[in-house]
Amino acid sequence: MNRPPAPVRQRRTTADDATSEGRRRALDAPGVAAVQLVARSEARRSVVSLLATTMLVAVVAAAALTSAAGARRTSTVLDRYLAATATPDLEVMAYWPELVADADAMSSLADELAALDGVIDAVPSQAFVTFGVPGQSYLRVVRTGPDARYLDVDRSPLVSGRDVDPSSGAEVVVSEQTAASLGLEVGDTLAVPTPSTGTWAAVQLGAGDLAFDGPTFELEVVGIARVATDLRTAGQSPISYATASPALSGRLGDGSPTAGIFYLRLHDDFDIADAVAVVVAAEMELGGTGWVTTETAVEELGPVRRGFDTLAVALALFAGFALLAGTFSLVQVLSRQLGSSRTVVRSARELGMSRRSTTAAIALPALGTVAVGTLVGVAVAIALSPRFPVFAARRAEPSPSVQIDPLVHVGGAVALAVGLGLLVLWSARRQVAKVVDGHSARGTGGVQSRNGSARRSTRWTAWLSPPAEIGWSSVLDGARRRRAVTPSSAIAGVGIALAGVLALAVFTASHRAAADDPERSGFAWDVNVVILEDLAPTLAALAADDRVAATAELTCWYSQLTGVPAGETPVCALVARSGSMAPVITRGRAPGGPAEAALAARTARSLGVNVGDSVVLEEGGRSREFRVVGLHLSPVAHAGPGNGVLVTLDGLAGYLGATVAPDGSLDIGSDRRLLITFAEGVDPDTTRDELAAELGAFLADPLHDHRPPELIALIGAIRPILVALGTFLAGLGTLGLIHYLTLSVSRGGREAAVLASLGFTRAQLRAVVTWQAAAVVVVAVAIGVPLGLLAGRWTWLMTVDDVGMIDTPATPWVAIGIIIGITMVAALAIATTFGWVAARRPLAAALRSE
């Protein structure tokens, strides 16, 4: 039979509940005060190390937030520049004089273009395109036109001077690169020779040669502007730009503008061919040939965008690294900080403080450091924001001022603070658990194993002086045994910082070696020029010249090979003309017969072949089988050393179905270049200029300089970021060591006093700390150096894997020695400071109680 529970008992239960609830609540209010009290005393006790922690949080937050915001600012800078300057998406150029000179025809054609689906607007402009100005082999474009709207398109920011006066026909604003290459300054005069209308029409129809028989305009340079192509870092643009006022088009007289330019802004899905068709039709209608060229911002600014993107990625990586390394050392520092609260945890527990309150009490000071540090970091990041974008990308920034990036400066900062806060709480909980549960565990068992591990025989440190022995064993034992202040985190911090710095040193040294030695990217010569005409006399002169060691002809066909992704693969033959000049072979040998080929690394990888295999080169209708006899570095700069096929001239002719003329040229339009290697001991720059003066201007053409592969050039541009990363890592390591010594000195006061009571002098007490730091650094060096060297080599090889150049990593022994030396000296200097403090504290007080 079920009896209902006795009412008395039930009442008693209720009363009990109320009482315990009430008691708990009563305990909670003073609990908060107690937490505050303990927290405050803990903060006071370790004020120096808390300051160091705050600084570390601030440094990490500043580094991560600054570079993350910088990366975002860099990644958007080109688009912001393009928007600010109203750079058109597409330029369509027409050359038929009847059209170009007819303002009405141009204007209605622009309307027609604007009416096309996908075109936002179209603005006409006239341009003087002048070629072959003596001494200059590049194109020059001067914009003008009766329709002044072009001034609102492509309105590049001025770097000096002013805009053209619309009513003056004699003024011009030139691009930075134009000013630099022509040596122009504001106030100088730019001469623009033009062909006459008749001459230009004849050239178009193939009925005459180009001559500058029209008027030559003398234009005053009133300003210098930064046009989009000025943003390029690697390699010059072959075209220089200038803008004149509409009034210039009224001064034409007998001359003719040589091109009409239509500036188009487009929706994404527009097909360029549609615009071209419209312009071609207009030209044809006026009796022209339909010669039309186009230029897109995407294409033109491709290298610029790639460069900026590389910068942004480097900054993002920096931010990631900073966050990773920073969090790592913060984890160490914070857990060390909390670990040093062990005695407080024990007494707080003994006084009846709850687990949660104890956790809160020891976590509070650390949470304070996180909050303050993050705030300081955000302030620094915002203050540094006008310094971004950096390097080349800085030139594109339309509004270089303080900028708050809500995502990074607010969102990122909050995320960082919350993450670190959780880390602190977790670590504090673990610390409390360790003390609380550790107590009970000690009572229950494990005595035997403890005894076993506690026994040990005399070690090598026994042969050191007493201070050295104590310093070393505090580090070596501390790493194994649980100590309030463990050295393992300091060792890891210093070791990883050192490894990082060394890895960067290896990486940059490898990069420098690769960038400084053109041969490693396939350039085995000093001069490389396009052959435009029969060079027999020049070749003979060069063969007899003492300054010249060798000459060769490089004949290339740019092939869209099946199986090789995007882009053209140069298929080349190198034929020595005088002396001996060989391509750079990295494996096997150069091709010796018409059925042999050497491949560049990337091409070989794409085709999936190796030395000894056969490969079928296919493109469109052609196909020919070669035996791969070696790997080489492609000698064609713009393709990169990893892309290319080297064959004999007969092999090339066979592949192309062409025949070889007696002068070595193919009867199919191939790219022929003259390669010259200077004799030993000749200064390449002066010799080059001398030869240019003797043999013709084409030798001075800067376009055909050998330059390192794009990736190598880009890495060169981000080297300051790598240096900053190295500095940051070194700073982290230093702060880690300082924090370790701060805590171990402040918490190791009793041990020092015990040593003093045994008769240690102050010098010996200092030596203990110094040896302790030395031990940390020695162990860190032992771990960090091999790690850093391996990491640096690996990173370098991974980074340039795809370039296909000779990527042998360098080992900068001197720099490594200096870095290790600086680490040692810095550690000893820091340790000396702390040792001084440690040796000077009052002794009696430290020995008093437990």
Add this chain to the structure above:
Amino acid sequence: MTVADRPELMDDHDVERDRIVTEAVLTVTGVRRTFEADLAPVRALRGADLTVTRGEFVAIMGPSGCGKSTLLSLVAGLDTADEGEIVVNGDVITGRDADWLAEMRRAEIGMVFQFFNLLEGMTALENVTLPALLAGRRRRAAETRARDLLDLLGLGDKASVMPATLSGGYRQRLAIARALANEPTLLLADEPTGALDSDGGREVLELFRRLHHDGQTIVMVTHSSEVAAAADRLVRMRDGRVVDDGSGR
């Protein structure tokens, strides 16, 4: 094993004991020490006087806070007196610099604390070897001496054990062995039984008596009259002064 079984450890003292039984190895004259504290300065010693002759076993008693520990610290040179003079084994130690005091401690002073103050990172043997090394002994000699001491104090089988694994009584015995490493003129003990259970305390006192019997001069602070009874002279302190030096003069 007892001291009696190890005549080589006893020789020196035994010979000297009869000859210089009245020689003062410690004189403290008019010593004052004031600590700056948050509220008001604490006058821990206000003119303390004390003389200890060679071979004596002196117990100092007094209420908590009367300056007993401060006095021992001053004698050991771990703290410096504001006024007065302290002479240890013929040398005036007041007014000396820190390094002179450190060297003095090596030669003349052995200290035993309530909470042992062992070096937790070192084995028992290393704890005892260290002071001997500091005093300039060769490592082998220092270790031999340390082993002898551990044997003497019944810790022979604990040489390679870490202090943390020892019980309180053993820890204090180890601390005493360490204090004796350099055959100190003065063995200073500050409440050596204060943190021990009664068995441990008794063992330690027994040890002190044996050492005293072998001629060791001992100054022991305690607040227990039971412990003090082990000594052959009782000094009483109050309010920073010695109020009864127990010599019956």
